[in-house]
Amino acid sequence: MKKTFKLIDLDCANCAAKMEDAIKKIDGVKSASVNFMTQKMTLEADDDRFDSILKDAVKVCKKVEPDCEIVVK
Amino acid sequence: MTKKQKRMLCRIIISAVVFAVGLALGIVFPDSTGVMSGLFYVRTGLLLASYLIAGFDVLLKAVRNILHGQVFDENFLMTIASIGAVVIGEYSEGAAVMIFYQVGELFQSVAVGKSRQSIADMMDINPEYANVEREGIVTEVDPEEVAVGETVVIKPGERIPLDGEVIFGSSGLNTAALTGESAPRDVTAGDEVISGCVNTDGLLKIRVTKPYSDSTVAKILELVENSSESKAKTENFITRFAKVYTPIVVIAAVLLAVLPSVFIGITSGEWKWSDWVYRALTFLVVSCPCALVISVPLSYFGGIGGASRHGIMIKGANYLEQLQKAKTFVFDKTGTLTKGSFAVTETHAIGISERELLSFCAAAEQISQHPIARSIVDAAKETGELPQTSDASETAGFGVETVIDGRKTAVGNSRLMEKVGAHADETEKAGTVVHCAVDGEYCGYILVSDEIKENSRSALSELKEMGAEKLVMLTGDREVTAKAVANTVGLDEVRSQLLPDGKLNALEEIYSAKSPNTTLVYIGDGMNDAPSLARADVGIAMGALGSGAAIEAADIVLMNDDISNLPLAVRTARKTHSIVMQNIIFALAVKAAVLILAALGIGNMWLAVFADVGVSVIAILNAMRCMRTGKKASL
Numbered sequence: 082m083k084k085t086f087k088l089i090d091l092d093c094a095n096c097a098a099k100m101e102d103a104i105k106k107i108d109g110v111k112s113a114s115v116n117f118m119t120q121k122m123t124l125e126a127d128d129d130r131f132d133s134i135l136k137d138a139v140k141v142c143k144k145v146e147p148d149c150e151i152v153v154k
Numbered sequence: 155m156t157k158k159q160k161r162m163l164c165r166i167i168i169s170a171v172v173f174a175v176g177l178a179l180g181i182v183f184p185d186s187t188g189v190m191s192g193l194f195y196v197r198t199g200l201l202l203a204s205y206l207i208a209g210f211d212v213l214l215k216a217v218r219n220i221l222h223g224q225v226f227d228e229n230f231l232m233t234i235a236s237i238g239a240v241v242i243g244e245y246s247e248g249a250a251v252m253i254f255y256q257v258g259e260l261f262q263s264v265a266v267g268k269s270r271q272s273i274a275d276m277m278d279i280n281p282e283y284a285n286v287e288r289e290g291i292v293t294e295v296d297p298e299e300v301a302v303g304e305t306v307v308i309k310p311g312e313r314i315p316l317d318g319e320v321i322f323g324s325s326g327l328n329t330a331a332l333t334g335e336s337a338p339r340d341v342t343a344g345d346e347v348i349s350g351c352v353n354t355d356g357l358l359k360i361r362v363t364k365p366y367s368d369s370t371v372a373k374i375l376e377l378v379e380n381s382s383e384s385k386a387k388t389e390n391f392i393t394r395f396a397k398v399y400t401p402i403v404v405i406a407a408v409l410l411a412v413l414p415s416v417f418i419g420i421t422s423g424e425w426k427w428s429d430w431v432y433r434a435l436t437f438l439v440v441s442c443p444c445a446l447v448i449s450v451p452l453s454y455f456g457g458i459g460g461a462s463r464h465g466i467m468i469k470g471a472n473y474l475e476q477l478q479k480a481k482t483f484v485f486d487k488t489g490t491l492t493k494g495s496f497a498v499t500e501t502h503a504i505g506i507s508e509r510e511l512l513s514f515c516a517a518a519e520q521i522s523q524h525p526i527a528r529s530i531v532d533a534a535k536e537t538g539e540l541p542q543t544s545d546a547s548e549t550a551g552f553g554v555e556t557v558i559d560g561r562k563t564a565v566g567n568s569r570l571m572e573k574v575g576a577h578a579d580e581t582e583k584a585g586t587v588v589h590c591a592v593d594g595e596y597c598g599y600i601l602v603s604d605e606i607k608e609n610s611r612s613a614l615s616e617l618k619e620m621g622a623e624k625l626v627m628l629t630g631d632r633e634v635t636a637k638a639v640a641n642t643v644g645l646d647e648v649r650s651q652l653l654p655d656g657k658l659n660a661l662e663e664i665y666s667a668k669s670p671n672t673t674l675v676y677i678g679d680g681m682n683d684a685p686s687l688a689r690a691d692v693g694i695a696m697g698a699l700g701s702g703a704a705i706e707a708a709d710i711v712l713m714n715d716d717i718s719n720l721p722l723a724v725r726t727a728r729k730t731h732s733i734v735m736q737n738i739i740f741a742l743a744v745k746a747a748v749l750i751l752a753a754l755g756i757g758n759m760w761l762a763v764f765a766d767v768g769v770s771v772i773a774i775l776n777a778m779r780c781m782r783t784g785k786k787a788s789l
Binding site for chain 2 (some may be wrong): 094095096097117119
């Protein structure tokens with residue numbers, strides 16, 4: 082499953098790159114991209130574990146950039 | 155400015171005022187710089203206060219990030235640099251560095267926010283709502299909720315939310331957001347309309363033909379949103395570079411702080427740390443790779459956004475990068491260099507006027523539905539009314555025989571002329587020949603061919619001017635026709651009478667012949683040439699508006715039929731590339747210069763902060779130029 086999420090207050094391009102790196106390292110993530118320009122994150126991961134992977138992704142992003150918020154619909 | 159930015163601005167101003175007072179005290183009472191003076195404490199207190207007002211969040215973030223294992227981030231670096239300055243007694247330096255750093259960050263965030271917004275606005279074609287008519291009542295709903303077959307009402311000024319067919323009303327549609335074309339397109343009942351266009355004058359009712367997820371707008375938005383996922387090589391390189399750049403500079407700073415002092419200390423017995431530590435701190439100030447990391451993707455994003463304004467959809471920064479190196483251009487003929495519609499290109503009348511010849515042929519061909527016949531009728535209608543005919547009959551493989559003004563008229567190929575006993579002239583010219591005979595007397599012929607686009611020639615010569623090495627055309631058409639097109643538009647090479655799979659083989663041959671380090675571009679209309687579009691380094695589909703298949707197969711999509719968008723796309727790619735290069739070289743050069751000056755002990759931390767922030771801002775402003783590549787604009 083591939084889903085796109087909005088990011089709020091992502092204000093450093095370098096952090097975006099770091100977040101992307103960190104998310105890619107999460108087990109079960111097929112592909113991830115954090116787009117500084119469109120302030121969006123695209124996450125592709127296994128269907129059945131998607132929600133827990135998404136939670137992990139939110140967690141690692143918080144670690145990299147605590148100000149940035151991922152809008153989980 | 156956002157709330158966050160405004161708050162930051164307030165903090166900077168307060169901090170700057172406190173800082174100025176502290177600094178002024180030092181100037182008015184020079185003695186106060188002496189350690190023992192009571193004013194010293196006031197002054198130091200003010201400077202420290204200004205430091206904390208400006209930078210407390212940076213300090214907090216630095217601590218938090220270290221706890222999270224993120225060591226080499228900009229907050230950490232600025233913290234070390236400023237605390238270091240305070241520790242060695244340079245209070246004003248410490249505070250100034252922090253204030254300037256925050257000013258720079260604020261400026262950057264405003265500039266990036268603005269540019270991002272303006273690019274996003276430009277690409278905004280998303281319809282926010284649809285006025286759907288259900289049981290006679292019009293309600294506003296999300297376009298996604300509208301089902302196929304429902305009726306949607308579009309008022310003047312509104313965007314068409316879904317693809318459909320007009321069932322009521324007529325109006326002009328502004329397709330500028332999709333095609334970059336400013337002239338409105340007139341539609342009336344029965345016409346197909348595509349989502350994303352803006353209805354300019356009349357009220358329209360359409361019957362929805364596709365669900366939102368399959369509509370043109372959704373397809374394009376998907377393309378644009380995913381476009382920044384495929385990153386350019388340069389972009390990846392910069393991200394990798396940033397990862398190693400910061401640690402290297404930090405390590406260099408540590409070495410610079412320790413080694414010379416130790417060396418001098420051992421050799422001279424005099425231990426003086428502060429000078430070299432100061433130089434090392436200056437290193438830390440420029441160790442953030444932000445200017446590069448921001449400006450490179452921003453440039454590509456700007457280039458993609460600017461191109462989209464002209465109806466050029468680019469699927470990723472990597473294709474811009476590839477297009478920039480393009481030297482070989484392979485064209486499909488029909489629908490790319492030519493209009494894909496037939497038109498009269500020559501009338502050769504014998505014994506009658508050219509107008510008469512055209513109207514006789516047209517009158518006879520009226521009964522035929524063949525595209526060639528239609529083109530003759532269309533051409534004749536432009537010059538006036540058609541004469542009346544009676545007893546018209548069409549014979550497949552021959553033509554049409556009819557009676558005009560009581561005279562037997564035959565219009566068709568040379569076989570028909572033979573049949574009616576007229577001696578037909580032959581021609582070596584390209585295209586399809588339609589002969590005409592009246593009462594068995596030969597009257598001349600009309601040459602019908604696929605019309606070459608008006609701007610094919612100028613577009614191709616523009617490509618040549620830009621350094622294209624080879625322009626090739628692939629076609630399944632007869633050699634005569636292909637050669638004629640080639641000569642008219644100025645191609646270097648033609649491969650004609652190709653079968654569909656022959657196109658791919660021809661493409662491979664051209665591929666192996668191209669010079670190294672350049673790329674090959676294939677331009678087609680997306681019909682039957684998906685393999686070629688995929689095989690080329692950059693596949694460009696033309697006139698893709700309303701054709702979902704073409705949008706999917708190509709790397710770059712020209713939404714309209716205008717081939718002059720091709721050189722424009724190449725120019726955008728080149729401009730973007732040169733701006734990216736400028737930014738990279740400029741940022742690196744300034745940073746290198748600051749590092750060298752700092753190591754030599756020339757310049758101070760202020761200079762370093764200025765340089766660092768200044769480079770970022772200039773790079774961002776430079777990146778914004780990518781958005782503005784006009785037609786025929788000079789670089």
